[in-house]
Amino acid sequence: MCGLAGLWNLDGKPADSRLLAAMARTLVHRGPDDEGRVFIRTDTGSVSSDSGARANLGLASRRLSILDLSPAGRMPMTDETGRLFIVFNGEIYNYRELRDDLAAKGHRFRTRTDTEVILAAYREWGPNAPRRFNGMWALALYDADQRHLFCSRDRLGVKPFYYHHAGGLFVFGSEIKALLAHPGVPRQPYGPALFNYLARSYRYVDGRPTTFFEGIRTLEPGCNLVVTANGLEEKRYWRLDPGTRVVYPRDDQY
Secondary structure, eight states, X not given: OOEEEEEEETTOOOOOHHXXXXXXXXXXXXXXXXXXXXXXXXXXXXXXXXXXXXXXXXXXXXXXXXXXXXXGGOSSXXXXXXXXXXXXXXXXXXXXXXXXXXXXXXXXXXXXXXXXXXXXXXXXXXXXXXXXXXXEEEEEEEETTTTEEEEEEOTTOOSOOEEEEETTEEEEXXXXXXXXXXXXXXXXXXXXXXXXXXXXXXXXXXXXXXXSBTTOEEOOTTEEEEEETTEEEEEEOOOXXXXXXXXXXXXXXX
């Protein structure tokens, strides 16, 4: 389990490094082994370790080291071009097979992580890359060439991804309390969710994109979210087909 967080001032105002650090601190229990932060000026693609030079996008990660325990596995991670940056929580079970396929296409790898495979997969297949993943994940990937933040959540929503978008601000994190560390995120309750929970039972709340907090939403399972200075676009890449039936043999047929 890892933790991810980020803030993007879509109006171009510099990101506050202290705010991003505060957001990351709320996720220490998810990633006790390491922390990384990167700041990006989205109009030029320049990168720094702090919010200087008018960097308006900040990405943070709390890492639980499982694959490639070396510092090479630290996040945020960039690809070999230096134009893609990712924070990622989860595990891609078929990353070895994907790595072999991508290596055959000319991609080179510096680490033994599934994180780097995600970067190469995005570079090769773009927003369709999650269709090829077998696993559980929540991720945010900044594409400096397209000037957008590509976010994705696994098919069944095992890994969490919360976000707030309003007034030229986009904030996201693995848990709601990471968002609440930012003063620009409202702390008001969302009435319909409270009513559904108290009066109608939890099933009217669970699985919905809204939360108990006004203005804080969850990226739905099986969906990608593309964030640009012009707004958000959410697209579903997978949907469970209730008409699909799998017939397993009886025990006496083995």
